[in-house]
Amino acid sequence: MTVAPVHAPTLEAGAPARTRPPARTPGRRSRTGRIVLHLSLAVIMIVWLVPAVGLFVNSFRPPAAVSSSGWWTALAPPYEFTFSNYSEVLSRQGLDTAFLNSLFITIPATVLVLAVAAFAAYAFAWMQFVGKDVIFVVMVGLLVVPLQVTLVPLLRLFADLGIAGTFLSVWLAHTGFGLPFAIYLLRNYMGGLPREVFEAAAIDGAAPTTSFFRLALPMSAPVIAAMAIFQFLWVWNDLLVALVFIGPVPGNLPLTVLVSNLVNSLGGQWHLLTAAAFIMMVVPVAIFIALQRYFVRGITGGAVKG
Amino acid sequence: MDDRLTTAFFVVVGVPASLVGYIFLVELVLRLVPQRRVPRIRPLLWIAPALAFLAVFLIYPTLDTIRRSFMDRLSENYVGWSNYEYMWTDHAVRGAIVNNLLWLVFLTLGAVGIGLLVAVLVDRVRYEPVVKTVIFLPMAISFVAAGVIWRFMYDFRPESGTLNAIITGFGADPVAFFSEWPLNTFALIVVGVWMQVGFAMVILSAGLKSISNDLLEAARVDGATEWQIFRKVTFPLLLPTIAVISTAVIIIALKAFDIVYVMTNGNFNSEVLANRMYKEMFTFRHFGRASAIAVVLFLAIVPIMIFNIRRFREQEAIR
Numbered sequence: 001m002t003v004a005p006v007h008a009p010t011l012e013a014g015a016p017a018r019t020r021p022p023a024r025t026p027g028r029r030s031r032t033g034r035i036v037l038h039l040s041l042a043v044i045m046i047v048w049l050v051p052a053v054g055l056f057v058n059s060f061r062p063p064a065a066v067s068s069s070g071w072w073t074a075l076a077p078p079y080e081f082t083f084s085n086y087s088e089v090l091s092r093q094g095l096d097t098a099f100l101n102s103l104f105i106t107i108p109a110t111v112l113v114l115a116v117a118a119f120a121a122y123a124f125a126w127m128q129f130v131g132k133d134v135i136f137v138v139m140v141g142l143l144v145v146p147l148q149v150t151l152v153p154l155l156r157l158f159a160d161l162g163i164a165g166t167f168l169s170v171w172l173a174h175t176g177f178g179l180p181f182a183i184y185l186l187r188n189y190m191g192g193l194p195r196e197v198f199e200a201a202a203i204d205g206a207a208p209t210t211s212f213f214r215l216a217l218p219m220s221a222p223v224i225a226a227m228a229i230f231q232f233l234w235v236w237n238d239l240l241v242a243l244v245f246i247g248p249v250p251g252n253l254p255l256t257v258l259v260s261n262l263v264n265s266l267g268g269q270w271h272l273l274t275a276a277a278f279i280m281m282v283v284p285v286a287i288f289i290a291l292q293r294y295f296v297r298g299i300t301g302g303a304v305k306g
Numbered sequence: 307m308d309d310r311l312t313t314a315f316f317v318v319v320g321v322p323a324s325l326v327g328y329i330f331l332v333e334l335v336l337r338l339v340p341q342r343r344v345p346r347i348r349p350l351l352w353i354a355p356a357l358a359f360l361a362v363f364l365i366y367p368t369l370d371t372i373r374r375s376f377m378d379r380l381s382e383n384y385v386g387w388s389n390y391e392y393m394w395t396d397h398a399v400r401g402a403i404v405n406n407l408l409w410l411v412f413l414t415l416g417a418v419g420i421g422l423l424v425a426v427l428v429d430r431v432r433y434e435p436v437v438k439t440v441i442f443l444p445m446a447i448s449f450v451a452a453g454v455i456w457r458f459m460y461d462f463r464p465e466s467g468t469l470n471a472i473i474t475g476f477g478a479d480p481v482a483f484f485s486e487w488p489l490n491t492f493a494l495i496v497v498g499v500w501m502q503v504g505f506a507m508v509i510l511s512a513g514l515k516s517i518s519n520d521l522l523e524a525a526r527v528d529g530a531t532e533w534q535i536f537r538k539v540t541f542p543l544l545l546p547t548i549a550v551i552s553t554a555v556i557i558i559a560l561k562a563f564d565i566v567y568v569m570t571n572g573n574f575n576s577e578v579l580a581n582r583m584y585k586e587m588f589t590f591r592h593f594g595r596a597s598a599i600a601v602v603l604f605l606a607i608v609p610i611m612i613f614n615i616r617r618f619r620e621q622e623a624i625r
Contacts, residue, residue, distance in 0.1 A: 050468065149371050273457075
């Protein structure tokens with residue numbers, strides 16, 4: 001699925017580092033109008049931040065305080081903060097292993113999808129062949145297939161292959177699910193690269209492999225970065241696929257599955273849940289803040305996976 | 307641990323390397339093929355690995371699920387339409403369908419509506435990037451993390467539940483958000499809105515900035531109020547973008563699973579179809595019914611699929 005009105009040069013517009021002047025001329029808005037505007041934005045920001053801030057504050061409070069008083073009371077003296085919640089979930093609840101499992105699942109799944117998609121995207125963008133349009137339309141259709149529809153047969157397939165419950169099964173599944181979007185996004189970007197470059201290379205006798213590795217791939221670096229971030233966040237944040245394909249193997253559980261289990265088993269032990277949730281959020285939030293520009297560009301350039 | 311590290315390393319380095327090897331092998335083989343045939347064969351060999359993946363992990367399973375939806379518990383005998391009849395008659399499944407419809411309508415209205423509001427408001431202030439980052443941040447985290455965050459917002463005890471602290475602060479009784487339908491479904495949808503508004507806002511904001519300033523200035527010179535400009539100029543120009551975002555959010559609503567799984571696990575009638583399917587698969591071990599639910603989800607998405615393909619065709623036509 002794409003967002004048509006946005007073309008390559010204006011993609012930057014949505015990103016924080018934009019080149020246009022920061023705000024439109026306010027027109028003839030009255031002074032009270034401006035105040036209402038700032039107030040509504042402030043309210044929206046507070047509503048958006050409070051849930052996460054509350055959890056964050058509580059994750060550093062001692063268990064007794066968490067269960068007896070609200071997080072807002074901790075904002076006034078006397079201050080008592082502690083790291084004990086974090087050390088307990090990491091060592092005793094197995095979050096350290098799950099953290100590594102999440103990395104083991106996410107990184108290969110991200111590399112795999114990019115490796116498989118890149119060649120196909122180049123072929124769709126710069127080669128002519130019979131059936132190209134039909135195949136690509138099918139791909140656009142596959143973008144929105146709900147992955148629920150694949151679960152039962154894949155579970156059976158993985159069991160038959162003897163890889164049920166392994167990382168390999170999740171890597172393969174995530175690659176399959178991420179592939180239509182990856183090909184679609186990469187093909188649209190590669191197709192937008194200047195034609196003259198490829199024609200000149202062909203005239204100079206460059207083989208398609210040369211054009212691909214020397215021209216298309218380096219020039220597509222921004223969109224590859226965007227896709228890598230997407231896939232990383234999808235896989236890191238995924239619950240359903242991990243639950244279905246490695247659910248029964250406790251040693252291989254990623255953070256999402258482990259934490260959702262903890263929600264049920266720890267129930268009211270908020271001091272532990274809060275710390276666990278934050279450990280789970282650290283990686284995606286860091287990646288997101290550091291690479292927001294690519295992320296936004298990817299979203300506005302060709303938006304959503306099914 | 308070491309074992310996993312080796313496998314992961316093998317995959318991260320080995321798979322791309324073997325794909326590159328495959329492409330070079332293709333080029334070597336193509337030298338033996340008559341030159342005039344090469345331009346036809348080469349693209350097919352280049353896309354072959356991707357097509358193989360799609361066939362095995364998307365196309366085959368989808369078709370197989372449709373087949374299994376007409377079979378019994380363990381996919382041994384064909385049972386006609388009985389799994390679908392079960393869906394229409396079973397109380398719990400019908401409740402899940404109703405909830406999915408609530409999700410569809412209110413998640414879409416909430417995410418797109420608030421997203422539009424924020425996009426329009428934020429366009430007029432200098433601290434735009436800050437607001438955007440704040441609203442956008444929930445998109446980076448998992449539904450599971452959002453579930454934990456909001457379970458704690460909704461907690462019944464005013465000592466820990468932020469919302470109930472506010473409610474009791476006004477002198478009212480604390481509300482049990484999760485134990486009453488339809489309140490629990492709406493409570494879950496709010497979490498979905500909190501996560502998805504950023505997505506709608508970013509795209510709408512980009513669309514907003516592609517509307518020319520001259521157009522808006524001309525309207526202002528003609529004496530239009532800001533509200534008139536929004537209704538008569540901005541909104542109509544944004545409509546195609548709004549349609550696209552709405553389809554994206556509708557898909558998210560239809561596939562909703564994680565939030566419900568983490569926060570209520572479908573208790574007190576808050577179940578949606580994907581959760582029902584998961585239960586049919588792993589709690590009741592009935593693959594036929596699970597497959598029928600998946601097929602219904604798939605059919606619900608087919609119109610969006612067609613819409614997307616049409617849009618794609620139109621875009622290609624003007625490329």
